[in-house]
Amino acid sequence: MARIAVYGKGGIGKSTISANLSAALALSGKKVLQIGCDPKHDSTRFLMHGRRQQTVLDYLRKTDPGDYRVSDILEVGFAGVGCVEAGGPKPGVGCAGRGIISTFELLDQFRLNERYEMTIYDVLGDVVCGGFAVPIRRDYADTILIVTSGEFMALYAANNILRGIKNYDGMASPRIAGLVFNRRNVEGEEERVRRFAKAVQLPVFTVVPRSDAFTESEKNNMTAMEQDACPEVTAVFRDMAERLCAGVPMYKACPLTDEELETTILGEARPAAAASGREAQRPAMQEEAEIPPETDLTSANRYRSKNLVPGAALQGCAFNGAIATIVQARDAAVIAHSPKSCVYITYQGISSSGRRTLFERGTLIPGSLAPNLVCSEMGEPEIVFGGLDELGDCVRRELGKKPGAVFVISSCPAGIIGDDISRMAELSTPDIPVIPIRTDGNMAGDFLQGTFMAFMEAARGLIDRNAKPRPYTVNILGEKATVTNTDANFRRISSYLSAIGISVNARYLCQESVGNIRNFCAAPLTLPAFGDFTATTLTSFFENEFGLKVLHRGFPVGYDETADWLRDVAAFFGREAEAEKLISEEEKIYRAELEPLIPVLKGKRLMVATYNFELDWILRPAIEAGMEIVKIGVFSYSQDVGFRTRLDVQLPVEEGYPYEQAARDVAELKPDILLTNYSSGEADIVPVADTIPMCPDTGFDAGIQMMKRWAGLLGLRNKGVWKKDEALFRQYYA
Numbered sequence: 001m002a003r004i005a006v007y008g009k010g011g012i013g014k015s016t017i018s019a020n021l022s023a024a025l026a027l028s029g030k031k032v033l034q035i036g037c038d039p040k041h042d043s044t045r046f047l048m049h050g051r052r053q054q055t056v057l058d059y060l061r062k063t064d065p066g067d068y069r070v071s072d073i074l075e076v077g078f079a080g081v082g083c084v085e086a087g088g089p090k091p092g093v094g095c096a097g098r099g100i101i102s103t104f105e106l107l108d109q110f111r112l113n114e115r116y117e118m119t120i121y122d123v124l125g126d127v128v129c130g131g132f133a134v135p136i137r138r139d140y141a142d143t144i145l146i147v148t149s150g151e152f153m154a155l156y157a158a159n160n161i162l163r164g165i166k167n168y169d170g171m172a173s174p175r176i177a178g179l180v181f182n183r184r185n186v187e188g189e190e191e192r193v194r195r196f197a198k199a200v201q202l203p204v205f206t207v208v209p210r211s212d213a214f215t216e217s218e219k220n221n222m223t224a225m226e227q228d229a230c231p232e233v234t235a236v237f238r239d240m241a242e243r244l245c246a247g248v249p250m251y252k253a254c255p256l257t258d259e260e261l262e263t264t265i266l267g268e269a270r271p272a273a274a275a276s277g278r279e280a281q282r283p284a285m286q287e288e289a290e291i292p293p294e295t296d297l298t299s300a301n302r303y304r305s306k307n308l309v310p311g312a313a314l315q316g317c318a319f320n321g322a323i324a325t326i327v328q329a330r331d332a333a334v335i336a337h338s339p340k341s342c343v344y345i346t347y348q349g350i351s352s353s354g355r356r357t358l359f360e361r362g363t364l365i366p367g368s369l370a371p372n373l374v375c376s377e378m379g380e381p382e383i384v385f386g387g388l389d390e391l392g393d394c395v396r397r398e399l400g401k402k403p404g405a406v407f408v409i410s411s412c413p414a415g416i417i418g419d420d421i422s423r424m425a426e427l428s429t430p431d432i433p434v435i436p437i438r439t440d441g442n443m444a445g446d447f448l449q450g451t452f453m454a455f456m457e458a459a460r461g462l463i464d465r466n467a468k469p470r471p472y473t474v475n476i477l478g479e480k481a482t483v484t485n486t487d488a489n490f491r492r493i494s495s496y497l498s499a500i501g502i503s504v505n506a507r508y509l510c511q512e513s514v515g516n517i518r519n520f521c522a523a524p525l526t527l528p529a530f531g532d533f534t535a536t537t538l539t540s541f542f543e544n545e546f547g548l549k550v551l552h553r554g555f556p557v558g559y560d561e562t563a564d565w566l567r568d569v570a571a572f573f574g575r576e577a578e579a580e581k582l583i584s585e586e587e588k589i590y591r592a593e594l595e596p597l598i599p600v601l602k603g604k605r606l607m608v609a610t611y612n613f614e615l616d617w618i619l620r621p622a623i624e625a626g627m628e629i630v631k632i633g634v635f636s637y638s639q640d641v642g643f644r645t646r647l648d649v650q651l652p653v654e655e656g657y658p659y660e661q662a663a664r665d666v667a668e669l670k671p672d673i674l675l676t677n678y679s680s681g682e683a684d685i686v687p688v689a690d691t692i693p694m695c696p697d698t699g700f701d702a703g704i705q706m707m708k709r710w711a712g713l714l715g716l717r718n719k720g721v722w723k724k725d726e727a728l729f730r731q732y733y734a
C-alpha cells in the first residue's frame with residue numbers, strides 16, 4: 001500500500017499530474033484513491049468527467065456524526081479511481097488548513113486508505129500552516145513528489161515544502177521520490193530546475209512535457225490518459241506509475257536558505273509569473289459508479305458523547321473534560337497545550353467541588369484544588385508560528401520531575417493551527433510514557449467526549465494487557481471526581497468487599513497511581529461506580545478493547561440494590577456464604593435504624609419532584625416507615641432511560657413532569673415533606689423540604705440516612721427557629 005503526496009505551488013499543474021498519475025496507476029491494475037486537498041476542490045474533476053462531487057467539509061457541516069457514510073463523500077471516477085475532495089471555506093474567510101485536518105480525521109474514521117493499494121494526495125503546496133502540512137505527516141504519506149516548473153515562485157514553493165518536510169521528518173527515514181518538472185516552455189527553465197535539484201540533492205523524477213494533449217483532453221472533461229491521443233504524454237505517466245509501483249529510492253529534505261535560493265540557484269532577476277491555466281466548466285457525464293461497501297463506523301462512533309446532537313448547545317469542551325478526567329491520576333503530569341485562559345476555565349470546573357467542601361466544611365480536597373496541571377501558555381507567537389517547540393520544552397521539564405506519566409491535551413487554538421501533539425509521544429522515556437490526547441478543544445466534542453477520550457487514550461497508553469493476575473481483587477471504574485461523596489462511597493464499597501474477602505486492585509482513574517493503573521488487567525472483575533451512559537460506554541470500551549469482565553451494575557444505593565449487588569459480586573468469586581452473612585447483619589442494622597423513625601414519619605405525606613429515575617432506595621424505607629407517597633414527578637433527563645422500580649405497590653408517578661406543576665401540586669396535595677433537586681419557592685410552604693442528590697450515598701442505609709434527617713427536622717416543631725439557627729442548620733444541611 002503506497003501513499004503518495006503530490007505537492008506543489010497553486011496552479012503549477014499538480015491536479016493534472018495527480019489525476020493522470022491516478023489514471024495510469026488504475027489502468028495498470030492498481031486500486032487507486034485520489035484525495036484532493038485544495039480548497040478549490042477540482043482535483044478529481046477530470047477523473048469524474050467534469051462532475052463536481054460533494055466535498056468532505058460541506059458534508060461535515062450538515063451531517064450528524066452518527067449518520068456518516070463513506071458513500072456520501074466517495075465517488076468512483078475513470079478506471080475505478082476513488083475520488084474524494086476535501087473542499088474548504090470561501091477565499092478570505094475561515095481556516096482552510098483546519099479543513100484539511102477535519103477531512104483527514106473523517107477519512108481516518110472510514111479507514112479509507114486501507115481499501116486501496118495506492119492513495120494519491122493532491123495538496124496545495126504553499127505550506128502556509130499546520131493544516132496544509134497534515135498530508136506530510138508520516139502516518140499519511142510514505143512517498144512525496146514535488147511538482148515545480150522553472151519559475152521562481154514555483155521553486156520558492158518547492159523549497160518551502162522541503163522545509164515543511166524537514167520539520168516533520170527530523171532524523172526519520174527519507175521519503176521524497178524527487179521533483180516532477182512540469183515544463184512551461186519558458187526561457188532557462190530546464191537549467192534552473194536542474195540547478196535547484198542539484199542544490200537540494202534531489203533527482204528530477206519525471207519531466208512532464210508541455211502538450212496540447214492536456215488542453216484537448218480537459219476540454220472533453222477527461223484526463224490525457226483516458227483520451228490517449230498523445231503517446232508522448234501517456235508514456236510519461238505510465239513510466240511514473242511503473243516506477244512508483246516497483247519502488248523507488250527515497251531522499252531526505254535538504255532545503256535552501258532564502259539567500260541560497262535567490263543568489264546561488266537563480267542568480268538572476270525573477271521572471272514574471274506565467275498566466276494561469278484553463279478553468280472552463282463542462283457538462284456533467286454520468287459515470288457507472290461502483291462504491292465500495294460501507295465502513296463499519298460502529299467502532300469509531302461507539303464511544304461518542306450522546307450530547308453531540310446537531311443544533312444542540314455544546315456542553316463544555318472536550319479539552320475541559322479530558323483534563324478534568326486525567327488530573328485524577330495521582331502521580332501523572334498533565335500539560336494543556338493552550339492559552340492560559342483555557343486552563344483557567346478548566347481549573348474552575350475541576351476545583352469547584354473542592355472549593356465547596358472548603359467553604360462548607362472547612363476541609364480541602366487537595367487533588368481537586370491543586371491538580372498537577374501545567375500550561376504551555378500559547379500566545380500570539382505560538383499561534384502564528386506553531387507552538388510545538390515550546391510544548392516540547394514543557395514536556396521535557398515535566399519528564400525531569402519523574403512523574404508516572406505525562407499527558408498532553410490540545411485546545412482549540414492548537415487544533416486550529418494544526419499543532420500535531422501526537423509527536424510528543426516521541427519524547428517518552430523507557431519509564432515514563434508521554435500520552436497525547438488530541439481533543440483540539442471543542443473540535444472533538446463536548447466535556448463528556450473529552451472524558452471518554454481521556455479514559456480511553458490513558459488506558460491504551462498505560463494499561464499492561466499481560467499484567468500478572470491478582471485473584472480475589474476487583475477494579476473500580478469511572479468514579480466521578482467532582483462529586484463530594486466519591487471517597488465516602490469508595491470506603492463503603494471497599495468495606496463491603498473486604499467483608500467477603502475481596503480487595504481493590506486499582507481505581508480508574510480516581511486518585512489512583514499510574515503504577516496501579518498499569519496493572520488494571522490483573523483483577524478478574526471490574527466494578528463500575530455508576531450505571532449511567534458514561535459508565536456503560538466505558539464498560540463497553542473495556543470489554544471490547546481489553547477483554548475485561550465487568551459487572552453490569554453501578555455502585556448500589558439502598559437496601560435491595562446493595563444486597564443484590566453483593567450477591568452478584570460474591571457469586572463471581574464463590575463467596576456467597578460470606579455475602580449472605582453480611583446481608584443478614586446489615587438487615588438487622590437497617591431494621592434497628594428504621595424503628596425509631598416510624599413514630600415520627602408514619603402517616604407523613606411525601607412528594608418527590610426530581611431528575612432521578614431510580615428512587616427505590618428512598619421509597620422502600622419511606623413506605624416501610626408508614627409514609628404516604630402522594631406524588632412522584634420525574635423531570636425529563638437526557639442521560640437516562642425512564643423511571644424504574646421493583647416495588648410491588650402502585651406509585652403516583654408522572655414522567656416528563658413540568659417544573660411549574662410542582663407549585664400547584666404542593667398547594668393541592670399538601671405534602672409534609674418535599675424531596676426535590678432544587679431549592680425553590682415551594683420549599684417555603686412545606687414543613688420540610690429536602691434536596692435529593694444526583695449521586696446519592698451508596699450502601700444499605702442510603703434511604704435511612706435521609707429519613708433520619710427528615711425526622712430530625714420534623715421533630716423541631718418550629719421550623720422558623722431551625723432556619724435561623726446556624727448550629728441546627730449545619731447539623732442537618734452541612
Ligand code: SF4
Nearest residue numbers: 317319342411412441
Ligand atoms: S472551547 Fe476551546 S477556547 Fe474555549 S476553553 Fe475549551 S479549549 Fe479553550
